[in-house]
Amino acid sequence: MIDMDKIYLITDIPGYSPQISRLLSMMNYARHTTLAAVKDLTIDQLDYLLDSECNSIGALLLHYAAVEYAYQVATFEGRDLSEEELTIWGPALNLGHEGRAMIKGNDLSYYLDRLNEVRERTYALFATVDDDWLYTEEEFWHNKQANYYFMWFHVFEDEINHRGQIRLIRKRALA
Template identity: 50%
Template sequence: MKDETLLLIDKKEGLGEEFSKLVSMMNYTRDTTLDEVRELTVEELDYLYDDDANSIGMLLAHMVSVEKVYQILTFENREFTEEDIQMVNPAMDLGAPAREQIKGNPIEYYLAALEETRQHTIETFKKLPDSWLFEQQPFWWDLPANNYFKWFHVFEDELSHRGQIRIIKKMMSKVKN
């Protein structure tokens, strides 16, 4: 059964007003992503429609890595270490290394990683004032960006990859039929 507040951009327990809005949107995005993948088999998660493709499993691992990257960028406000790069790759960069290494995992593996990473995000959000969302630093193209935009980008990236997941599922269904 769906959370009855899923379609409300509204106050969330333990969060300020602005964080509540952000988390409301992140929750809807995640719920719709999970609806697309929850029942997939390992074979479906690993399906590659061509030699250069990303699998659904790779895209789910990428979502986890993106969120971890933004945790480092915004919560820790620091540059990446070699250890950080090792932690988020090959899922962050995708490509051939990800195709070789991200496979053979059941959906529970990806769901647990998504949940654990998101829990860390939400618990950290609960410790921050809403004003933190509006703090600015130079970002892409050396333009100013605030933390609100950076976290919008986390779920915007997920939405984009969820679209890819839907396309991959359609392609798989044509191969099966």
């Protein structure tokens, strides 16, 4: 879905309404830069911890997939993650000690496959709604109203935020 000829364009994407196209354009660019930041990393580099409180690059990559999946469930299905889904995604959502203990020993293709699987589902789900859907409001953090547009902005804003951590960890892991 990422059209490398249009990676620097926030523009229409065939099959999607205008605002959803723009949102997906921004998500695609964020993912493009994430992929560049993790290119060719080894298992040891993906598992590297700066200290006992840090997250690994692998855990952060799986966190991206988990956050996106959780927002799919929340915004398209109107529910929280089930116990079964929390078993799968919980360590990546929570990170910290749980993430350090559970998310390790995987090669880069493992993380990229999870990211791609979740993103493909996002593309399919966004094809079923229009721009009006983005303005659906519900209670969000701290009992404040938010719309789906903001929630999906947060999905890639979280990725961009953690990508800075990935770049720092990568520098240290390769030093």
